[in-house]
Amino acid sequence: MIALERLHKTYPARGGARHAAVTALDDVSLHVQPGEIFGVIGRSGAGKSTLIRTVNLLERPDQGVVRVGGVDLTALSPRELQQQRQRIGMVFQHFNLLQSRTVAGNVRYPMQLAGGRTAAEMDRRVDELLTLVGLAHLKDRHPSQLSGGQKQRVGIARALANEPHVLLCDEATSALDPETTEQILSLLADVSARLKLTVLLITHEMHVIHSLCDRVAVMEQGRIVEQGRVLDVFLDPQHATTRSLLAHAGFLLDEGAATVPGRPICRSRPWARRPSRRCSTACASSTASVSICWKAA
Numbered sequence: 001m002i003a004l005e006r007l008h009k010t011y012p013a014r015g016g017a018r019h020a021a022v023t024a025l026d027d028v029s030l031h032v033q034p035g036e037i038f039g040v041i042g043r044s045g046a047g048k049s050t051l052i053r054t055v056n057l058l059e060r061p062d063q064g065v066v067r068v069g070g071v072d073l074t075a076l077s078p079r080e081l082q083q084q085r086q087r088i089g090m091v092f093q094h095f096n097l098l099q100s101r102t103v104a105g106n107v108r109y110p111m112q113l114a115g116g117r118t119a120a121e122m123d124r125r126v127d128e129l130l131t132l133v134g135l136a137h138l139k140d141r142h143p144s145q146l147s148g149g150q151k152q153r154v155g156i157a158r159a160l161a162n163e164p165h166v167l168l169c170d171e172a173t174s175a176l177d178p179e180t181t182e183q184i185l186s187l188l189a190d191v192s193a194r195l196k197l198t199v200l201l202i203t204h205e206m207h208v209i210h211s212l213c214d215r216v217a218v219m220e221q222g223r224i225v226e227q228g229r230v231l232d233v234f235l236d237p238q239h240a241t242t243r244s245l246l247a248h249a250g251f252l253l254d255e256g257a258a259t260v261p262g263r264p265i266c267r268s269r270p271w272a273r274r275p276s277r278r279c280s281t282a283c284a285s286s287t288a289s290v291s292i293c294w295k296a297a
């Protein structure tokens with residue numbers, strides 16, 4: 001569904017010639033299958049946002065091909081690109097809501113831009129989407145009257161307005177507290193399964209990958225240094241960066257710590273009261289060397 005082939009992107013030096021140009025993408029190739037939730041993880045500055053922004057060409061690569069649904073976006077006219085972009089929803093870390101519009105007005109906005117729907121059709125779709133994200137009762141509020149989690153629900157509803165087949169999430173939960181993060185992650189999982197979306201998700205948090213993704217790629221200095229099924233990568237990380245990210249998030253524990261009896265142990269999701277879908281899958285075939293072990297509970 002998403003095919004990125006050999007992408008390169010260099011930003012010119014900021015602040016004059018004394019500063020070096022930054023290579024944000026260095027020969028990056030990535031393939032996301034239809035219906036898959038694919039995570040990209042890496043430290044700040046690794047190139048994650050640049051990568052996800054190439055998928056709808058908000059960032060144009062210097063070299064390489066971007067194909068979504070079989071269409072080479074780099075070869076399209078501006079008008080054709082605009083049409084293709086409507087089928088690619090995007091969710092942002094800081095929500096990017098229009099403060100002057102109500103919740104309903106924000107969700108309606110991309111439909112107005114796209115055209116082709118009557119006012120009544122847009123109203124119906126807004127109601128449908130707000131019900132989907134659990135915000136029907138707040139449709140007349142303004143963003144300033146919402147909590148962070150509610151704002152992100154609006155962001156998700158807005159991203160789905162034009163019935164995209166691809167959803168891009170750039171640090172969608174990074175501005176939220178742990179409990180709200182859990183709720184938004186489970187909403188994303190639910191919505192993407194129901195609507196059969198293909199999701200590319202960027203995060204610097206390992207537990208987000210763990211909760212939601214089928215496969216993961218690890219980025220470091222503009223390159224993908226490791227990728228594979230989440231379970232495989234978590235159980236047997238190959239690259240030092242992956243190991244360090246896992247260790248930092250508490251996913252690499254010694255056996256003793258992971259199997260203390262009598263309480264649920266998941267250092268990465270200590271706030272969660274039950275294992276996630278991914279959690280139980282992982283447990284079924286994991287060894288106790290990974291903290292995704294709820295068996296002791």
Ligand SMILES: Nc1ncnc2c1ncn2[C@@H]1O[C@H](COP(=O)(O)OP(=O)(O)O)[C@@H](O)[C@H]1O
Nearest residue numbers: 011014022024043044045046047048049050051
């Ligand atoms: N518009 C820009 N101009 C110059 N440099 C940029 C720009 N956007 C990003 N960069 C640089 O490119 C690198 C990758 O950035 P980014 O893709 O935002 O990484 P991440 O999302 O992983 O934190 C960083 O060194 C960043 O400073």
Ligand SMILES: [Mg+2]
Nearest residue numbers: 048049050171
């Ligand atoms: Mg970023």
